[in-house]
Amino acid sequence: MSVVSKSFVALVLGLSLAACAHAGPTVSLAEGPRAYTGSEYGDVMDRWTRTHSLVRLPTVDDRLTVTATYESWDFRWSYVMRYARDYRLSQDERQSMLDKWLLETKTSHKFQLALYGNLPPRMTDLTRPNCAWVVRLVDDQGNETPPTRIEQQLRPTAIDRAYFPYLSVWRQIFHVDFPRTKADGSPTVAPNAKWVGLAFYGAYGQDELRWALTPEGAADTGRRAVMNETVQVPVPR
Secondary structure: OOHHHHHHHHHHHHHHHHHHOOOOOOEOOOOOOOOOOHHHHHHHHHHOEEEEEEEEOOOOEEEEEEEEEEOOHHHHHHHHHHHHHHOOOOHHHHHHHHHHHHHHOOOEEEEEEEEEOOOOHHHOOOOOOOOOOEEEEEEOOOOEEOOOEEEEEOOOOHHHHHHOOOOOOOOEEEEEEEEOEOOOOOEOOOOOOOEEEEEEEEOOEEEEEEEEEOOOOOOOOOOOOOOOOOOOOOOOO
């Protein structure tokens, strides 16, 4: 294959990978009751998970590959239903877990992510001040917000491996939180935002994962019906 042909193939591959950053089903940040059962968790997890690779052309050098799950209200409701089914929680235990997990989404946009690349792990450790990358919460309205917490998880637990199949010992795992409001009280994700994303910036390039959003407050494809088994929605504190 000629050098020109190789460059063309690499370019097409790069453009295809870039398009994947914006792919994926539309999701809703609307709150309220969901009708999920434990068996639906896999579909919900897939809907809230994005993967993208930052590839350097023309050598097709994988600088950064990130898979991230946005732990939204909708996602966490489904997670709790799966966990309650698997571990045979009582209704009171399930309600207590649901209250706690949903309440955490009132103050933070929470993400779990796993990454790898051809850089040494110490250079891609997001908890280090001299990391090759910084991560920001962004939206299409120009908002850009640094995290309030980045916590590295050294290895996935048995539950993690079952509920987040992309986690492995070959990837660095992080829990990243962003505030829901800025210092002036305005939201970090605009109510009229068409998408919200995670942006990675650094000397080796820029990468972005996006979640396309339905209008704020819109119903989430039929999932707002009250569950068959009674679950109370926690009152915001």
